[in-house]
Amino acid sequence: MTLTAPTATRxxxxxxxxxxxxxxxxxxxxxAHRAAxxxxxxxxxxxxEVAAAGLTGRGGAGFxxxxxxxxxxxxxxxxxxxxxxxPLSTKDAALLTYAPHLVLDGLxxxxxxxxxxxxxxxxxxxxxxxxxxxxxxRPGGSRIVVRVTEDRYVSGEASAVARVAxxxxxxPVDRTVRLTSREFRRPPTLVQNAxxxxxxxxxxxxxxxxxxxxxxxxxxxxxxxxxxxxxxAPGPIEMAGGATVAQILxxxxxxxxxxxxxxxxxxxxxxxxPRDFARPLxxxxxxxxxxxxxxxxxxxxxxxxxxxxxxxxxxxxxxxSAGQCGPCLNGLPxxxxxxxxxxxxxxxxxxxxxxxxxxxxVIGRGSCHHPDGTAHMVGxxxxxxxxxxxAHLQGYCTEVHR
Amino acid sequence: xxxxxxxxxRGSGVVLLALLTVSVLLGLLTRSGRPIGRLPRFGVTLxxxxxxxxxxxxxxxxxxxxxxDPYAQLRLVDLVVPFxxxxxxxxxxxxxxxxxxxxxxxxxxxxxxxIGQRVFRAVHWATYPLWSIALAHGxxxxxxxxxxxxLAGAAVAAVxxxxxxxxxxxxxxxxxxxxxxxxxx
Amino acid sequence: MSGVRSTEARSSPRLHIDWTxxxxxxxxxxxxxxxxxxxxxxxxxAVGGSSRNDLVLSExxxxxxRDAVALCPRLALSIVTR
Numbered sequence: 001m002t003l004t005a006p007t008a009t010r011x012x013x014x015x016x017x018x019x020x021x022x023x024x025x026x027x028x029x030x031x032a033h034r035a036a037x038x039x040x041x042x043x044x045x046x047x048x049e050v051a052a053a054g055l056t057g058r059g060g061a062g063f064x065x066x067x068x069x070x071x072x073x074x075x076x077x078x079x080x081x082x083x084x085x086x087p088l089s090t091k092d093a094a095l096l097t098y099a100p101h102l103v104l105d106g107l108x109x110x111x112x113x114x115x116x117x118x119x120x121x122x123x124x125x126x127x128x129x130x131x132x133x134x135x136x137x138r139p140g141g142s143r144i145v146v147r148v149t150e151d152r153y154v155s156g157e158a159s160a161v162a163r164v165a166x167x168x169x170x171x172p173v174d175r176t177v178r179l180t181s182r183e184f185r186r187p188p189t190l191v192q193n194a195x196x197x198x199x200x201x202x203x204x205x206x207x208x209x210x211x212x213x214x215x216x217x218x219x220x221x222x223x224x225x226x227x228x229x230x231x232x233a234p235g236p237i238e239m240a241g242g243a244t245v246a247q248i249l250x251x252x253x254x255x256x257x258x259x260x261x262x263x264x265x266x267x268x269x270x271x272x273x274p275r276d277f278a279r280p281l282x283x284x285x286x287x288x289x290x291x292x293x294x295x296x297x298x299x300x301x302x303x304x305x306x307x308x309x310x311x312x313x314x315x316x317x318x319x320x321s322a323g324q325c326g327p328c329l330n331g332l333p334x335x336x337x338x339x340x341x342x343x344x345x346x347x348x349x350x351x352x353x354x355x356x357x358x359x360x361x362v363i364g365r366g367s368c369h370h371p372d373g374t375a376h377m378v379g380x381x382x383x384x385x386x387x388x389x390x391a392h393l394q395g396y397c398t399e400v401h402r
Numbered sequence: 403x404x405x406x407x408x409x410x411x412r413g414s415g416v417v418l419l420a421l422l423t424v425s426v427l428l429g430l431l432t433r434s435g436r437p438i439g440r441l442p443r444f445g446v447t448l449x450x451x452x453x454x455x456x457x458x459x460x461x462x463x464x465x466x467x468x469x470x471d472p473y474a475q476l477r478l479v480d481l482v483v484p485f486x487x488x489x490x491x492x493x494x495x496x497x498x499x500x501x502x503x504x505x506x507x508x509x510x511x512x513x514x515x516x517i518g519q520r521v522f523r524a525v526h527w528a529t530y531p532l533w534s535i536a537l538a539h540g541x542x543x544x545x546x547x548x549x550x551x552x553l554a555g556a557a558v559a560a561v562x563x564x565x566x567x568x569x570x571x572x573x574x575x576x577x578x579x580x581x582x583x584x585x586x587x
Numbered sequence: 588m589s590g591v592r593s594t595e596a597r598s599s600p601r602l603h604i605d606w607t608x609x610x611x612x613x614x615x616x617x618x619x620x621x622x623x624x625x626x627x628x629x630x631x632x633a634v635g636g637s638s639r640n641d642l643v644l645s646e647x648x649x650x651x652x653r654d655a656v657a658l659c660p661r662l663a664l665s666i667v668t669r
Contacts, residue, residue: 172607173607174605174606174607174608176603176665176667323583323585323586324585324586324587324606324607325585325606325607325609326582326585326606326609326610326611326628326629326630327606327626327628327630328606329583329584329585330582330583330627330628330630331626331628333583361626361632365604365606365626365630365632366606367605367606367607432660433660435610435611435612435613435629435660442617443612443613443614443617444614444617444618444654444655444658447614447658447660448658514662515657515662518662519608519661519662577612577613577629578611578628578629581627581628582611582628582629585607587607587608
């Protein structure tokens, strides 16, 4: 099904050909946005079109978007999550600055498709002004509520976003039912990443076939990636889906030969060694590629110690625990301490086992995925930096410590 | 006949005080999350509940038997309104207060799943004044209050509860507290 | 690991721990001692290292699980069926 119902009076705008898509024209001006992309399309058939497009969430989990939309109860709350708590990611900030109306178009479209009674945008304090201005420039924008959340890592978790939208507390909640289902004292809640909504705004106008004209079968469309670390051209970049790590490094003016490892998907992501630089990004872990997560790509230069960096990230993640759940609150600092001992070159032969054990101990034992993501990242680090682990356990390191 | 009611009232009152004391001590042990001897933690919880419920039974016996004794001059209104009694209104009033508190604690405990942990816990703090008021009532109102064995028993109970309460305030009271960070709730 | 869960596991009753309420008091680990042990900080840990939040319960374990739900001092347990 396509959205070419006769609406002769609607100016549909031009479908972007090739790249970039999201940042043509790359403006916060509402008029210019409408001139480039045309009016907001009908929402009828949107969910089917998104399903045909194969769009997956761009917030980290990579869940099939159409499935989430279809599961959403009526008269609920649709939330655009633009809080971007991942320090290695700036793609959503870029969207808010250079294409806020695409995000808001997506939110309005999705709101109509799921018959939401309320639309909310959740942002960090730094972006409150730019979003309020964009909302104010839109016809009927006053019905969109803007909520400011904390600049903490776990504030970006879906249940924390839902909670801050209703009670102002930016911490995850224990759940036995999905957010999209109705619960006692909580309406159905849809949380979508800002970038996901931006893609929906274009799929709604130009269709699934256009969306799939770039990307691969397992990762259709385009993705916003944030490249950082020892790269030539850091920053957000839009690339076709299914790009390999080598292609991404190349697009960021970086020679893969000079890179020790890459952290794909943010602080909860996966460390990848040169052996796997030819593997493509995929939305979710399915064995065929590297999970893209929130789309951040951090490159560790050759000669840098991955253990040192991993220990630093683990300590940051431990500090970012919401502090509500015992295993996370206690387990993550213990894990970080063990990694710090490893970084310092502690010769305890049981240390590697202790690190793996602590990582395994916290998985699934919290009300959100913060401990799971941390454990996953640490596990991949111990694997990719195995050589450095051995060196550290013998008390030395040949690399530079950051 | 009224002699029998009177005796039953006195006797059940003494037993009630003993049961309440044991219940408070078991409650503190429950809160500490520790087992005792061969009794596992869930056993401590169950015994605490059962002793508490048994004390409710003895409270009913105590009150009903005194209602049936004309010498006590206890009216139904004295069961809920404190300090309005015909005879020694103050000490009787303490008993009424204790009964009212006992009702609140018992009902909230039985309905814990429905009213939630927070409300249950808030009302449960009343067990401290409940026990203290019940003891005072027994010492002031009770006919055995002048006897040595009763005073000795009351002293022992007071020492036990006081020591346990002091233990309650110590850092290592709850199992594992010394070795972990506590969640913010 | 994401993937398809067996239909049996989906419809079986599962013990759900509300980690924001759990205080690691350990009553559940006594009542379900073959399924739950305690981590170094006292919090319940699935025996056999199940990395999923909810513990699938067998028919024989249900009574003990219900006791655990009723006796948990923090009301942190529930039995969910989906």
